Amino acid sequence: MFRSLFAVVLIVWAGAVVAHDHNRADLSNWFEKLHDRKGDLCCDGSEAMHLPEVDWEINGNRYRVRVPTTPGGFQRAMAGAANVETEWVYVPDEAVIDEPNRANVTLVWPLYGPTGVSVRCFVPGTMT
Template identity: 90%
Template sequence: MFRNLFTVALMVWTGPVLAHDHNRADLSKWFEKLHDRKGDLCCDGSESMHLSEVDWEINGNRYRVRVPTTSGGFQRAMAGAPNVETEWVHVPDDAVIAEPNRANVTLVWPLYGPMGVSVRCFVPGTMT
């Protein structure tokens, strides 16, 4: 519980902000063209979250990410609210973006539906 609260606080602090940075207008076109391995567009970046290093991991060639449990939690986290409940979610192989990360931060596009949370798109960052 404490780790989840700490993680969300860290996520909020490091940036569950809009993915396209208004100081980096050169990335807007890049975000608009991002698509998963099935060819589906990820959106313009406004629905993505920046993840800190403690909110994603790789085991072999499989990724998993920690994201808010509900769409309401996602909206609260994006607005900067603390204490949002999170869960680990496996990233499907076809959701991984297969091009270099020009934003230099890990990005995830969570998708909320009747079966819970899944990942629409994921751009890995670097783990240091």
């Protein structure tokens, strides 16, 4: 049963993972100015993943997100693939973007390196 539930969640998640909506040109300037708490820019939004509510949470006083485990998985997820391996990753406090979320969807910028996946920037959505 757990496997079936996980498969359904993964399919729903993969369908919801998309890049910045290029049809929303009104948000381009907002994306280009987003920066984390250290002052580092997050990029233009083209690398941002949109996360449904089931793929992010507040655990204690920290955010946690479910993202693809590898850069190849990230690329496949961004292209709409449903069979992408994911893992839960804690969002560093300095990666949280404090300004209001104009995109109205949770956004995360995963960062892949030699020690695995981490989070470069994160814009929380609303939990309903």
